Amino acid sequence: MRMTKKVLIPSVALAFIVGTAFVAAGRSGSDTAAVSQTRQFVRWDLPQFQANYVVMGGEDVSTDAATGDTATLTGSGQAEPFEHEAAGGGTFVHRHADGSIAASGIYRVTGFVRWTPLFGGTLEGTGLVDTIGNGTGAIPDESEEHSGVLVMRVQFVVLKDGEPTGSVNGRLRINCHLPGTTVFVPEGIVVRIPSFDLVFRPTSGNTLFHTLR
DSSP states (O other): OOOOOOOSOOSSSOOOOOOOSSOOOOOSSTTBOOOOTTOOEEEEEOOEEETTEEESOOOEEEEETTTOOEEEEOOEEEEEGGGTEEEEEEEEEEEOTTSOEEEEEEEEEEEEEEEEEETTOOOTTTTOEESSSSOTTSSSOOOOEEEEEEEEEEEEEEEETTEEEEEEEEEEEEEEOOTTOSSOOOSEEEEEEGGGTEEEEEEEOOOEEEEEO
């Protein structure tokens, strides 16, 4: 049954929750690669491309198929899988299908859920230069770019005239599929608003992980 359209900002509280739409990819077998104990930090970014350079500051868009609503996020941060910690944040805009803004503001990471590294992904051979971490084309090139799936708890805060008007907790899933990755995941972000049965799936934009010592 098709959902009726719901307004996400009630008069008393923000109702924008972002979260995972499905369980992360499997962790066993040759399709995944464990991060070694010497590489405990995973940096995440929603990047953009300028010429052949990968830089910070991109936007990722996801769409709810039932309503046509979209969620646009920017952001960056890091996770420590072995410590079960995560941090970071960015901005968000939730638009209805007609383009009107339902909610906008900032979000921050409040907790770590899971990190699933995926085997085989690299920027090598793409002609792209990594300006975010020491990945392909960087100086030094330490092959830090990585494919994977990261799920985090987040808090979204609606801003109006620069002031917070409400907040709500949710989850954010980031999928990164670099060339050569042996397990397919759809590049982009997956968002969910459980209270309204809204599931935003990747539409456009890019993601990038770096495994750091």
